[in-house]
Structures are given as structure tokens and as C-alpha cells.
Amino acid sequence: MIKYMNLIGIKARKASEYKVTTKVKNKVLNDYAKLIKNEKKFIINQNSKDINYARKKGLKENLIKRLHLNENKLDGIINSILKIAKLRDPIDSTLEKWKRPNGLNIKRVSIPIGVIGVIYESRPNVTSDVASLCFKSGNVVILKGGSEAINSNKALAKLFRKALKKNKVDENYIQFIDSKQRKLVDIMLSKMKEYIDVIIPRGGKNLVKKVLELSKVPIIGHLEGLCHTYIDKDAELKIAKEIVYNAKLRNTSICGATETILIHKNIVKKFSNPILQALENNNCKIIGDKILKSYYKGQVYPAKEKDWSTEYLASIVSVKVVKNSEEAIKHINKYGTMHTDSIITKNKKTAKYFLKNVKSSIAMHNTSTQFADGGEFGFGGEVGISTNTLPPRGPVGLNQLISYKYEITSNGKIRN
Structure with a gap:
């Protein structure tokens, strides 16, 4: 088992020594998109095997929904790859340059990180998104998908390797660990430091927790997406109602879904019923504090500290009534996970104060938290969202998958 993983690591390191031009990168990506288009039936057939396995395994319906591939989802995958192909190559770009009085000419130049290990669950589109983003940014990637999506992931990874081979690029730029054994994840995290430069986990709390505990390799990622939407006293009811509904119910299974709604005490009487009733009418369970119970006419389940x-x-959504924006910010910074938090208000001064003082990696004004997505940011896709205090933060796309080095020239200068 260790021998198998070490071989993958050796191949990855060797591939990382091979530099690919922008022209070839884009050709590979365009060929990859064509292969997916031509092999739709095959991919859907492989995906149906995974769906059947997931149902037998008793996987929750929201996870099966993430796993499912159809024509529309494959079109989305293809469009994402084509967008990445059109994006500017982030490698070998001069980020900054300056001259020193000591005669040195200094440039800070972008370079790939090296070898990236990605551990993920359920979503097969992660295979294509991550492989495309890593390749375009000059990085080699080792993919370890969840056992529930092994056939779908294997199909998508195989087609990428086919596109690489067609363009005479080392196929091992993209490697997929074709095994359901969980022990391989442990080896990847604790025994492959010499081969892997950074680990990116994409999945549920248990997976990310395991990665944080075991990894001897630096990590980019987030444990949870505990997102908030704060409705300020100067909010417009129509906007607030639309945003909250979308932020909570558009897709409840993504990390950018709002989990807690904070309402200013001055507008709770007017706003709580139309906003929360729209949620409850669509089978959303409302968990609220004592103040909310006094004003909201629908069913309110009493909130506990853990909510x-x-x-x-x-x-399900938890709702709390707050005195002002300061209390809302304090609540978010205490209970939030520095993912995505939004304020709804017409007051620009309050909005600015909120945006500057929440610790979130993504802070929003009059916007649904469901926009916390690299594709929506114009990144072409993302390998994940980072809530690390150190960069990168927020959606991790092409320009976040780079490192840099200093290139220094002089006219024979020596130091006194």
C-alpha cells in the first residue's frame, strides 16, 4: 500500500519537472472538454453505478444529489473547463519589480506550487475542476475521491490523461488513486511529505477534521461553512426576502448556504413573518430565540446554544434577534467559521462597517451567500474555499494556486 502511494508520489514529482507552455495547456483543456462531450453516455453509465452503490450504502439524499451526473451537469463541467482554458496563464508573470539603491534589480515572479493532493467526497465535478485548474496553473495533482463516486471520478480522470497523452504531455500531471481503501488517505497525509507540497480537502466536517489532525503537509481548506445573513434596521423588505430565501434554500447542501439569520430588533415585527413564512412554506424548519417567538406567527423551535x-x-435555519450591527458582528465572529457572511441594508456606512469588521474570508452586502463560489467570482472554477487566516482565503482558483520566487540581477554587484 505504501509502495503504491510512493510510486504515485515519484511519478508526480517527475511530472512536475516538465514545464508546459500556455498554448499546450489550453490545447489539452480544449481536448479534454471535447472528450467529455463525446463520452457523455459512458460517463453517465459509470455514474449510474456510483448512484446504485450509494443507495445500497444508505447515503443521504442530499449527498446522492451531489453525486448525480446528467447531460446538463456534464455541459456545466465542459463550460467550466473551456472557461479555464480562456483564462490568463498565471505562471511566469512578473508580480512586482523594483530597483534598489545598492544596484539590484528585483522581480517577484509567479511559479507553480508543485504537487497538490486533493481529497474529496461525493461531487465528480471536483475531478474535472481541480484537474483543470491545477494543470492550467502548472501544478501536478494527485486526486483521491470518495468511494461513492469512484467510477465517475475514474472516467473523468482517464479522459484528462487521454488529452495529456494526445498532446505529448506526461500523463502523470493528473493521477487518480483508483482504490476505495481509506488507509490510502492516511498514507497520503502522513507519509508523503517529500512528494506533496499542499493538501486541499473538499468534503464534510469529518473528512476535513481528519485531514487537519493527520496531515504533515500544509493544508488549504475549511472545516465548516457556517454562513450568516444579517438583516439590518435599514434593510428593504423585498430585497431581504429574496436574498434570504435564496441564501438558505437555493441549495441547502453547499458550504455557502446561510445557516443563521440575524435580524435587527427594530424591524423584527415587520420583517420576520414575510421572510420566515416564505422559508417555512417551503418546508424549512425555523429555530429561533425567545424574542423571535414573540413576533413570528409560524412554528418556532426553541434555539439552544449549539444551534x-x-x-x-x-x-433548517437558526434565527436570532440582535440589538444592532455591532452585536451581529460580535455573534458572527464568535460562532462563524470565517467562510461567508452578508449584511442586508440600504445604509452604506453600516454596510462598510460590517464588511470591514467581520472576520469572514468573504464579506457581502445585499448579496446571497450562495455566491461563495469560484466560478461566480470569475475564476473559472475552484479547488475549494479557504477560511485560513493566512492566504489564500476565499475561493481558491487559478491565481491562488501559485507561489513565487525572487529573480535578482545586477551589473556584477558585491556586498560591502
């Missing part, structure tokens, strides 16, 4: 720090990933 403020719970990522539901389901049609």
Missing part, C-alpha cells in the same frame, strides 16, 4: 454553531446543510 448557533451548527452547519445544518439541510432545510
